Amino acid sequence: STSFNPAGIRHVFRGTFVHSTPHCALQILEDALVGVDTDGKIAFVEKGEDLSRFVIDFNLSDIIQLSQHEFFMPGLVDTHIHAAQYSYAGTALDLPLLQWLNTYTFPVESQFKDLDFARKVYKQVVKRTLRNGTTTACYFATIHTNASLLLGEIANEFGQRALVGKVCMDRNPSVKHYKETLHESQEETCRFIAELLDKKYPLVKPVVTPRFAPSCTGALLGQLGAIAKNNNLHIQSHISENQEEVELVKDIFPESESYTDVYYKYNLLTDKTIMAHGCYLSNEELALFKETGASLSHCPNSNISLCSGILNVRNVLKHNVKLGLGTDVAGGYSASLLDALRRAQDSSKVLAMQDPELEPLSFEEAFRLATLGGSQALSLDGQIGNFEVGKDFDALRVNLLVPGGPIDLIQHEEAKVLVEKFLNLGDDRNIVEVFVAGRRVVPFTDSKSD
Numbered sequence: 001s002t003s004f005n006p007a008g009i010r011h012v013f014r015g016t017f018v019h020s021t022p023h024c025a026l027q028i029l030e031d032a033l034v035g036v037d038t039d040g041k042i043a044f045v046e047k048g049e050d051l052s053r054f055v056i057d058f059n060l061s062d063i064i065q066l067s068q069h070e071f072f073m074p075g076l077v078d079t080h081i082h083a084a085q086y087s088y089a090g091t092a093l094d095l096p097l098l099q100w101l102n103t104y105t106f107p108v109e110s111q112f113k114d115l116d117f118a119r120k121v122y123k124q125v126v127k128r129t130l131r132n133g134t135t136t137a138c139y140f141a142t143i144h145t146n147a148s149l150l151l152g153e154i155a156n157e158f159g160q161r162a163l164v165g166k167v168c169m170d171r172n173p174s175v176k177h178y179k180e181t182l183h184e185s186q187e188e189t190c191r192f193i194a195e196l197l198d199k200k201y202p203l204v205k206p207v208v209t210p211r212f213a214p215s216c217t218g219a220l221l222g223q224l225g226a227i228a229k230n231n232n233l234h235i236q237s238h239i240s241e242n243q244e245e246v247e248l249v250k251d252i253f254p255e256s257e258s259y260t261d262v263y264y265k266y267n268l269l270t271d272k273t274i275m276a277h278g279c280y281l282s283n284e285e286l287a288l289f290k291e292t293g294a295s296l297s298h299c300p301n302s303n304i305s306l307c308s309g310i311l312n313v314r315n316v317l318k319h320n321v322k323l324g325l326g327t328d329v330a331g332g333y334s335a336s337l338l339d340a341l342r343r344a345q346d347s348s349k350v351l352a353m354q355d356p357e358l359e360p361l362s363f364e365e366a367f368r369l370a371t372l373g374g375s376q377a378l379s380l381d382g383q384i385g386n387f388e389v390g391k392d393f394d395a396l397r398v399n400l401l402v403p404g405g406p407i408d409l410i411q412h413e414e415a416k417v418l419v420e421k422f423l424n425l426g427d428d429r430n431i432v433e434v435f436v437a438g439r440r441v442v443p444f445t446d447s448k449s450d
């Protein structure tokens with residue numbers, strides 16, 4: 001049943017592999033034999049006990065055998081993170097969204113005009129998220145084109161798959177120096193896209209990034225919609241995160257029926273659009289997401305930390321809207337998608353306590369949101385998200401029992417227990433290797449570890 005050229009195989013692993021499919025939130029493949037080809041793609045996924053069919057092709061010593069307390073899982077997908085805000089992650093969580101933006105965010109983002117500062121922060125955020133197992137990140141940078149290009153360069157250098165957005169905003173009544181003119185925003189977005197594509201980084205793509213409706217004039221939103229359409233690009237923004245923000249959008253765009261309708265009118269809701277938050281979307285708005293193929297990024301740490309609201313994930317899933325998880329650093333203070341996965345479960349349990357009709361998210365469903373769900377939300381599920389043959393091998397080698405690590409096992413446990421324990425108790429110490437497109441990117445090579 002297999003046809004592959006053994007000479008084209010780069011790695012063969014044997015052990016437990018766990019992943020999600022659209023029909024099964026947690027599928028466990030015990031004693032699997034997985035081959036990765038020299039292009040970084042999954043060449044085969046077989047039962048390990050059928051090894052005899054492969055011995056003619058491989059030296060047994062070439063097969064990397066996982067231990068009893070290890071497994072491979074798909075890389076984590078962070079569908080929403082502000083790379084520039086990493087500099088103040090873990091602080092400044094005492095104000096609601098709009099005041100938080102004016103007081104902390106805009107002054108810090110202004111500093112990314114300085115490329116040396118940008119390089120420092122962007123290297124740190126790429127390295128930290130990779131160590132935390134984020135193989136794909138969908139980044140907001142700042143309004144500065146050159147610094148945004150630098151973020152793409154650094155993601156490429158460290159081997160992280162990334163969508164990178166130069167932020168667009170031609171309206172900022174509070175911090176007057178941190179904005180662009182309509183013309184600048186449009187010209188610089190085109191320059192950013194052209195120059196990033198020109199670099200031909202294999203894992204990095206540009207995203208059209210209006211910050212959110214209150215930061216943009218209708219004219220800018222319309223131009224960005226056209227740029228995305230003409231170049232078939234991804235789009236990212238924020239929507240319905242906080243009630244005061246929703247009211248502000250009603251005031252600024254009185255002709256629109258809803259927040260979602262603002263983006264829809266300007267051709268910013270497509271099947272390559274990802275919108276962060278969506279806590280206050282109506283069922284009609286969710287139906288418009290479903291109809292257009294646009295997706296949501298659920299960022300529970302941010303939603304709690306900024307007292308924004310709690311997304312009803314069950315209702316989003318019921319509407320068949322594509323959904324992934326995001327850290328939303330620095331509104332979310334953790335740059336770990338494991339944290340997002342845990343808080344997504346806590347949030348859904350809080351809602352279930354208030355409404356016994358609601359079924360809380362299971363750990364298996366949270367696992368799927370963090371991996372396959374994220375890949376679907378970013379329209380990358382043809383390429384990543386699980387261990388289907390033909391997809392890129394983006395994977396974490398997880399070891400439950402690392403010296404000095406956070407997890408104890410009292411006895412031998414089945415694979416499902418190992419996964420649940422890692423998701424709830426594990427951290428970067430348990431992520432012993434990270435692969436992106438078949439290349440090992442963690443641990444860092446010596447030249448990258450400083």
Ligand code: GUN
Pocket residue numbers: 082097101105211212238241302328331
């Ligand atoms: N809405 C507009 N900009 C931002 C931002 O930087 N962070 C969050 N959480 N929401 C936003």
Ligand code: FE
Pocket residue numbers: 080082238276328331
């Ligand atoms: Fe955000």
